[in-house]
Amino acid sequence: MIELNGLTKEFSNGKGIFDVRFSIPKGEVFGFLGPNGAGKSTTIRHLMGFMKPTSGSASIFGMDTWKDAAKIQERVGYLPGEIAFLDGMDGIEFLKLIGGMRGLKQTNYRDELIQRLQLDVKTPIRKMSKGMKQKVGIVAAFMHQPEVVILDEPTSGLDPLMQRIFIDIVSELKDKGTTFLMSSHSFSEIERTCDRAAIIKDGKIVVVENIHALQQKQRRLFEVTFSSAEEAQQVRNHLNVISVSDNRAEIAVQGDYNQFIQVLGAYEILNIDLHEQHLEDVFLNYYDREAQI
Amino acid sequence: MNMTLYFKMLKVHAKSISSYAIGSALYLLLIIGIYPSVADAPGLNELMDSMPDSFLAAFGMEGGFQHVSDFIAGEYYGLLYIVILSIFSLMTSSQLMARLIDRGSMAYILATPNSRKKVAFTQSLVLITGLLIIALTTMLAGVIGTELLIDNKPFEAMTFIKVNLVGLLLFYAISAYSFLFSSLLNDERQALGISGLITIVFYGMDLIGKMSDKLDWLVNLSLFATFRPVEIARGSVEIWPSVTFLFILGTALYALGIILFSKRDLPL
Known part of the structure; x- marks a missing residue:
């Protein structure tokens, strides 16, 4: 058409x-x-x-x-x-x-x-x-x-x-x-x-x-509030943690939601927030790849 | 043309068209109303004699006023008529095209299955219709007003109609270049500014040229040279060259505006 x-x-x-x-x-x-x-x-x-x-x-x-x-x-x-x-x-x-x-x-x-x-x-x-x-x-x-x-x-x-x-x-x-x-x-x-x-x-x-392919590729940023600052530090080993401040951690997830849930399941989570992001950040890989060329 | 757009646009501009028409008619009636007292005033011709010839010539008042039609032509068509119709032509033309492009509402109009030529042609007809309404109302007010207000004074209806015809065609041409700029520019104020400036320059050239002997060649470069209301009223000038010239010029400029609008990129 x-x-x-x-x-x-x-x-x-x-x-x-x-x-x-x-x-x-x-x-x-x-x-x-x-x-x-x-x-x-x-x-x-x-x-x-x-x-x-x-x-x-x-x-x-x-x-x-x-x-x-x-x-x-x-x-x-x-x-x-x-x-x-x-x-x-x-x-x-x-x-x-x-x-x-x-x-x-x-x-x-x-x-x-x-x-x-x-x-x-x-x-x-x-x-x-x-x-x-x-x-x-x-x-x-x-x-x-x-x-x-x-x-x-x-x-x-x-x-x-x-x-x-x-x-x-x-x-x-x-x-x-x-x-x-x-x-x-x-x-x-x-x-x-x-x-x-x-x-x-x-x-x-x-x-x-x-x-659906794009949904898999999009990178989402969750702000997770843990019960303590130590716990927030601990997840660094398992997940892509962007930053930690006090008991809150910013965690980036791209496609692999299962791992995200399983890791967090072991902790006591007080709150999860989804960050609204600019398109450039959601599709970081497309925008990055283009930048490298 | 597209009838829906035409009537809607006329309705949107109806208020301004009718106020210009009524304003123009009332001013003319006022001028006609004061004519008897001016004509009978003994000191007037002496006063006129005392003024410099070039000044009188600039406003078409040389030789005094013999008839009511001269008087109206000099007092009204020499200045106020020009001001009223200029403002109407400039404002309305910039609103009909440039404003719609400027604000983006043209996008909705062009998203209908009407070609750009058709849309621009319809808008130009709205402008011309407005001018016609104002000019005809003024003319009618003049004919009826002299009939009712003036006794025993020679009034030549035919020459008065000729003054109106040339005046209308002058503004057919002025509105045409305003419409052209309005179709070409994306900014309403820019369109208004350029066509306003051209009109003022034309008028200034006409005025200066008539006042100064050395600069009298300026007169012939101005569009206003085609409209000499007092001379037309006195019957001392042939109107057909002006009529033909203004009609052809106006039509060509309108056509150019419509064609260029249909070919250009629009930031909608």
């Missing part, structure tokens, strides 16, 4: 995206991971026909994303990363504008989405919170039941409950054969929904991998 063939865009400051290639078959949910500024949005702008590649090409439904942008949009839904609606209207007026510009006649699905996301569409857009705007954007991207959906950081600004509802909607549509491309800077945001993911760094694709 979506093909990127050596997509390259070089900006005058030397940054950009370079030889980006991957393809997404019909019905797949594909994650596009990278820290901020790595080139996710630039890649997506090319898919939407907002930018012309310096070289290479991208296609959706076999059509060129630059030349046939308007035709492709008939069957694509898009959620921009930056939420900026038009001034001077409320939520439903905005959705009617976008629906009208699409020639959308059936509004059942739009209304169903509004209800499921518990969106108050009568609120003027300028008074909306970030999360509310995100909901309006999600309805605008899904209401015409597109075959391909491109989402730039879709769950940012949504509270956990709404993230669940969003994931449910994505799974339903996936079962109906909808293809997704979803960008994010956080692995945990996409691991529940995606089948495969690409990781981009400094404009280059580092890896395209099955999501």
